Amino acid sequence: MTNTVVIGAGLSGLVAAIRLARGGRTVTLLTKGLGGLQLSQGTIDVLGYAPERVDAPIDAIASLPATHPYRVLGPAAIAAGIAYAQELLGDRLVGNADRNVLLPTAVGALRPTCLVPPSMTAGVVTGGIRYVLVGFRQLKDFYPKLCAGNLERQTTPAGDPITARGIILDLPAIEDMADSSALAYARALDDPSYRAKLAAALKPLLQDGEVVGLPAILGHRDAGAHRHLEELLEHAVFEVPLPPPGVPGIRLNEALTALAKQAGVRIVAGAKVVGFESAGGKVISVGQATAGRIRQYAADAFVYAPGGFESGALTMDSYGTVTETIFGLPLHGLGPDLVTAGDPSDQALFRVGVGVDASMRVVDPAGHIPYSNLYAAGGILAGATRWTEKSGEGIALASAVAAADSILKGA
Amino acid sequence: MFEPDSYEHDLLNRASLDHCVKCTICETQCPVAAVTPLFSGPKYVGPQAERFRHGASVDYSLDYCSSCGICTNVCPQGVHIAELNSVARAAMKKDHMPLRDQLISRTTFMGMAMTPVAPIANAVLKFKPARIAVEKVVGIHRDAAMPTAHTQTLVGWLRGRTAPKPGSRGKLIFFHGCAQNYFEVETGVKTIEVLEHLGFEVIVPKQGCCGLPLQSNGIFDTARVWVRKLVAQLREAPRDLPIISCSTSCGGMLKHEANEILGVKDADLLEVGGRMRDICEFLLEMYDNGELDTSDWLENELTVPYHAPCQLRGQNIGTPAVQLLELVPGITVVESGAYCCGIAGTYGLKKEKYEVAMKVGKPVFDKIVAVNEGIAACDSETCRWQIEQATSVPTVHPIAFIHQAMGLSKLPVTTGS
Numbered sequence: 001m002t003n004t005v006v007i008g009a010g011l012s013g014l015v016a017a018i019r020l021a022r023g024g025r026t027v028t029l030l031t032k033g034l035g036g037l038q039l040s041q042g043t044i045d046v047l048g049y050a051p052e053r054v055d056a057p058i059d060a061i062a063s064l065p066a067t068h069p070y071r072v073l074g075p076a077a078i079a080a081g082i083a084y085a086q087e088l089l090g091d092r093l094v095g096n097a098d099r100n101v102l103l104p105t106a107v108g109a110l111r112p113t114c115l116v117p118p119s120m121t122a123g124v125v126t127g128g129i130r131y132v133l134v135g136f137r138q139l140k141d142f143y144p145k146l147c148a149g150n151l152e153r154q155t156t157p158a159g160d161p162i163t164a165r166g167i168i169l170d171l172p173a174i175e176d177m178a179d180s181s182a183l184a185y186a187r188a189l190d191d192p193s194y195r196a197k198l199a200a201a202l203k204p205l206l207q208d209g210e211v212v213g214l215p216a217i218l219g220h221r222d223a224g225a226h227r228h229l230e231e232l233l234e235h236a237v238f239e240v241p242l243p244p245p246g247v248p249g250i251r252l253n254e255a256l257t258a259l260a261k262q263a264g265v266r267i268v269a270g271a272k273v274v275g276f277e278s279a280g281g282k283v284i285s286v287g288q289a290t291a292g293r294i295r296q297y298a299a300d301a302f303v304y305a306p307g308g309f310e311s312g313a314l315t316m317d318s319y320g321t322v323t324e325t326i327f328g329l330p331l332h333g334l335g336p337d338l339v340t341a342g343d344p345s346d347q348a349l350f351r352v353g354v355g356v357d358a359s360m361r362v363v364d365p366a367g368h369i370p371y372s373n374l375y376a377a378g379g380i381l382a383g384a385t386r387w388t389e390k391s392g393e394g395i396a397l398a399s400a401v402a403a404a405d406s407i408l409k410g411a
Numbered sequence: 412m413f414e415p416d417s418y419e420h421d422l423l424n425r426a427s428l429d430h431c432v433k434c435t436i437c438e439t440q441c442p443v444a445a446v447t448p449l450f451s452g453p454k455y456v457g458p459q460a461e462r463f464r465h466g467a468s469v470d471y472s473l474d475y476c477s478s479c480g481i482c483t484n485v486c487p488q489g490v491h492i493a494e495l496n497s498v499a500r501a502a503m504k505k506d507h508m509p510l511r512d513q514l515i516s517r518t519t520f521m522g523m524a525m526t527p528v529a530p531i532a533n534a535v536l537k538f539k540p541a542r543i544a545v546e547k548v549v550g551i552h553r554d555a556a557m558p559t560a561h562t563q564t565l566v567g568w569l570r571g572r573t574a575p576k577p578g579s580r581g582k583l584i585f586f587h588g589c590a591q592n593y594f595e596v597e598t599g600v601k602t603i604e605v606l607e608h609l610g611f612e613v614i615v616p617k618q619g620c621c622g623l624p625l626q627s628n629g630i631f632d633t634a635r636v637w638v639r640k641l642v643a644q645l646r647e648a649p650r651d652l653p654i655i656s657c658s659t660s661c662g663g664m665l666k667h668e669a670n671e672i673l674g675v676k677d678a679d680l681l682e683v684g685g686r687m688r689d690i691c692e693f694l695l696e697m698y699d700n701g702e703l704d705t706s707d708w709l710e711n712e713l714t715v716p717y718h719a720p721c722q723l724r725g726q727n728i729g730t731p732a733v734q735l736l737e738l739v740p741g742i743t744v745v746e747s748g749a750y751c752c753g754i755a756g757t758y759g760l761k762k763e764k765y766e767v768a769m770k771v772g773k774p775v776f777d778k779i780v781a782v783n784e785g786i787a788a789c790d791s792e793t794c795r796w797q798i799e800q801a802t803s804v805p806t807v808h809p810i811a812f813i814h815q816a817m818g819l820s821k822l823p824v825t826t827g828s
Contacts, residue, residue: 033487181435268728269484291666292665311487
């Protein structure tokens, strides 16, 4: 019988569900659709900008405003979240919570991130690196010459020049296909014979010492595809994440979903949570709009990890009123001038969200606890602009682990 | 094209498509687009093409959509992609509906025609030259899975037995669907016996076809007539009782598809849909409420490969059969890990879709072949036929294992094949 309900199947929802189930709780995870994880880059960002570029993410947390989720969580909780991701995902992630690396994006910017799949590590920018970016005529999401040109306009953090050039191959994922998606290539590259075909076309074009950047298509399910291609090409190879849905995010989502199922989490997908029942200062059940009816799921603890505006968990109407759509929770960060004509990437609106205490229990702006068994995690939390800070995965992990641990301890 | 004020027109033009943020999650999960370039995927033929349709079709690859509904199930924005595409396909086929699609969508006629001559009908369906002729004339693929007819229907079985004592737990209504009546009588019998064993009195009102095969083939007008008739029949029984179904797709038709695809908004339909429960959903909910005593269930040391049908996923109830089967001492469930077996109702029967359907189902077949210990489980009847045909592994409804655990049938469970 279920005693814990998790709402949301993104990084925070999946991780909280796994930790709770492994900790002995019986967990039902309710989700409207597939979580947002597969729209991610497949890396774990902890803190990339605060607001200047960050090299040591945990050290930089002290400089964040007191309302930031990281300040509520504290450095130990952040480290615990990252350690748990490493424990769950093992050799799927490489890196160190104390240090960021810089990776080329699909347009040739340098993006700070923390933990990366092994298939991306060769791309970490270092002095003297010589990139060759490889695209495909049939893959419309990656323009290697644009990427290379932009990389050459920059330097490494130490001020060394970056060398890069672009190559375009004429090689569809499937014979005669005019327009192949990244996933079609990834599925093709699960087949060693297609890797051999790619290597045969590419190897003669490479120069000694070049590091080969391919779009992130090196295998959907075959984790050995990247290593095999490196062997065939006799060059270091790295993946450049593409616009969503990125294959690295798909791999991460599938790995965590499988772990959740192994842990015994019941996943009920495909319908929105549309309401709840409460009594005595507690949430008693939440109602999911299953086919034909609203099904109530009762539990003694609830983890609310639905994401923010992007998922519709937070909305703003045409009068500027911001609402949390399931529980009607009081929001933090409200005020005049939520949207101004200033920097579009830095708006007060983005920091509006649900507030929590250090146990991740939901609190209102006056510090009162509306429901003693309701915990929040991930993108719904107030105080962060995840996409400009590059902090989304770190917040999701730390808050999910903290919320799960509070429930497991019987907080 | 549909009339300007029709439901189809409204849905085609309005629907939920403005919620689509083009994240392409549906594209990545579509089991058909993964195996054939003939189908460009749910987003391209759906929310994308929709803006150009204006009532008429602009992308004929839409015909390769199997209507499995996975796109709607995975959409994080709540777009009714599959529903949108089902309606658009009906519009596309409206003026030139193939005879084949008219035939295979009338399950009751097939059942009524085959039952009196079951041995002959079964022999004919297994006779290759006859199947080649059928493929050439009608367009049903020669190797596609066909149901096995029985000389006795479920209704016949009910008529011929002694009525059980009134239940200690009250009454339930059983919706058998066409398959349980004509082709999967044993599944229907076992479902009724399990419910009676639990102390329920099972009422089986007279009932016809829900119209789902007509709907999925785009024959909407007749489908609406049939589903309305069925709703009226089910409402002949007491109207405060849950309705239990062991036919996944037909239960889903009454729960949501008649409403969301055919646009039948009758209060009667919504009322019946709200009472409809899949048998495993019902039993697991009983267990969750502490009402299902499993302490005397018999042990069955067995690894069971299980495939959750696409049409079950569409009901947003999770995979209750997995949790239910694992309540049987000794049973370990291994899920197929794939969304669809390819048959998708009648899709995989069609000559031009057969190869695609078999490719869609390949991961399911491979998993079942790899882990089975002589038997597999799946909730939906057409999926079971498809899986058995492709793997030669006897495949039963999960209720068969519960029936066995309750001591109502002998070990091991087999389909007799």
